Amino acid sequence: MKIMRKRIITGLCLIFGISWSVNALEIGQAAPDFKLQDQNGEWHSLEQYRGQWVAVYFYPKNDTPGCTTEACAFRDNIFAFDAIDAVVLGVSLDDVESHAKFAEKYGLPFSILADSDKTTAKNYGVYTKIVSFEMAKRESFIIDPEGNVAKHYAKVNPENHSEQVLADIKALKGI
Secondary structure, eight states, rough: OHHHHHHHHHHHHHTTTTOOOOOOOTTSSBOOEEEEEEEESSSSEGGTTTSEEEEEEOOOOOTHHHHHHHHHHHOOOHHHHHHHHHEEEEEESSOOOHHHHHHHHHHHEEEEETTTTOHHHHHHHHHHHHHEEEEEEEEEEEOTTTTTTTEEESSTTTTTTTHHHHHHHHHHHHH
């Protein structure tokens, strides 16, 4: 039954030009490292955040309603993340210039990283393509201080996701 369902879904996706990445990361697995530029052109890698808790949230597109809501919620909670020594990193397939405009427009005080070559989205299993539109799915990961996936959010509500991530990091830290 599962094989038949998978074949039907795969067939429909081929017909309608939909693809997705299936590299699902598991809890406890080493998070894939990356080297990406932020909205200011500065380079970031996951390795540089060793010893800290990191919230990596992927989103489809700058300046769209859900993505703006989510980014602004993280912005509004940034002092709470700072207080528990946690870093917030947003990632989309948009380029550095688009990120700069988005960050400036909404006063985003954290790094949003440009994954223009789609490698990081693919490595995290969040890359998707619908017809000819490529994007990162709205999914997030909490990375522990050793660089391992501590939590994966496959379904995200942009309105309250920041609070959920904050509460989960606190719980994981035991505070």
